[in-house]
Amino acid sequence: MISREQRTPFSEWWWTVDRVLLAALIALMLAGVILSLAASPPVATRIGLDPFHFFNRHVLFLAPSLIVLIGVSFLSPRQIRRTALIVFALAIVLIVVTLLFGPEVKGSRRWITLLGVNIQASEIAKPSFVILAAWLFSEAARRPEMPATSMAMVLLLMLVSLLVMMPDFGQTMLITMVWGALFFIAGMRVIWVFGLTGAAAGGLFAAYLLVPHVAGRIKRFMNPASGDTFQVDMASEAFSNGSWFGLGPGEGIAKRSLPDSHTDFVFAVAAEEFGIVLCLALLALFSFIVLRTLSRAYKSDDLFTRFAASGLAILFGVQAAINMSVNLQLIPAKGMTLPFISYGGSSMVSLAYGVGMMLALTRQRPQTEVNAIEAAGSYA
Template identity: 80%
Template structure:
């Protein structure tokens, strides 16, 4: 048992980290392992792989993800700012490289292979972008003369432009939503928030007019008879088949024909085999993580920690909401993973990085430490 008077890095972390939040994240990861075992074997068998190929890789990605999550949660706010700036710069560079030399799959360039590892750089860019944007907004509240808000807008336009070029409109809308929420939390005038929302709506309408892929998904959502809706229809059938308590582990039918049952539609597999009760428990876990982080964020007087933790919580919650809403046919289909539940290496590690920063930013720190961090939070901190 660790004593409170012990002064080691681990004891300092243990007595300041939010243990309830840590337990909820661990429960979500455990649920992901169980659901990967339930959903992935039929997909692997269908494409000629070992039945446990995706499950084994899911567990394999879990190990580095845990190391990243715990390691990042030890960081101070200053270290988080510096690391996020580096991660964002590297991610933007990899996105540019992907656009230049990445393979085209279904009309999009989103992946690049480096040293035998498939990397989706947009995944690591998301949490790093949120932290850097939060730092800029925090600076704008303390130094009105500094053009931090303009810098945050330029950063947003740069990342969004690259994502649109891939194209990846799901990630684009996610980034815009979180940036707009941060803009509002930072105390910006409502007229600017409404203006940005209008610009985002105009951009979506433009994508509908100019990009056949986007138009097709929206048309199929509005009028299912206008195209192939096999995956979303099968997902809805899974919810009906499962009922409240499910058909039982391994007894699901939808996963035998759903191409993305281990990624985009794992929530439907959970409903069919374990029932709506389990799905509601997953929703409760996601909601607890988001609300707990927001609550802890607003108890700190460090504006950067408050904005960054809030932005990361919103990013985590909105991504989960999009995935579950697609499964329930509430919004048009998007390629968005369910955090820590869906299969995906880049997504898993990037989520662990984001959640690790949430844990770090919501740790209980003495007032003297917060003041020293605030005093160092300037552009010179990156020098």
């Protein structure tokens, strides 16, 4: 038992961190281990690997992810800002290197191999981008004379331009939605709402006209007979087969032929083997994590803490919503992982970094520390 009287960094962390939120995140990670074991062996077997290749790697990536999550949750808001600046700069460099030297797969360059590890730099950029945008919006509210909002716009355009060059329109849409949500929370004018909505619609229309890959996905979504819809059709069949309580662990049919059953369509495997009841439980868990973070964020008097925690929660929730919506054929197919459930090392470590910052920002801090944060808020 950890005593409140102990004045060690760990004891202070333990009594100030949101332990309920931490438990929910660990439960989600454990669910990911179970679903990886259920979904990945057929995929590995089909491509000639050991049946537990992806499962073993999923568990392997879980260890550094937990270390990152816990380690980052010890940081102060000022340390979070400074760390995010370094991580974002590193991510931008890696994205540029990926564009120049990364292998082209299915018409896009999204991965680069460093020291034998495949890295998706766009995943690393997301949580650090949210922190920097939140800091700029908080500075704009504190000091109206500072062009912080314009700087946040430049930051968005820089990252979005690099993502479009890959191209990675799924991440572009996610980043833009989270930035827009932060801008809304920061109190943007109504005219900006219409302007940004129009710009987003214009960008989507331009992508539809100029990028065959995007046009094909939208056309297949609107008219399934216009192209190959094998994966989404199999996902729908998995939901139908699983009904409320599923076929049972290991009894799934769709995963035997779904190429991305361990990544983009792991939610469909969960539905077929464990039923809609488990899917609703996962949805409730994601919703709880987002709402719990938002509720604690809005109890903070520090604008940066409020904006940053809210932005990270929205990033986490929207990414989960996009993945589940694709599985349910509610939106066109996109390559978006389900947080901590889908296979993917870059995604898992990046998510751990993001939720670690969520835990750090929602810790209960003495009023004296809060006052110090506010007094130093305009300095990185």
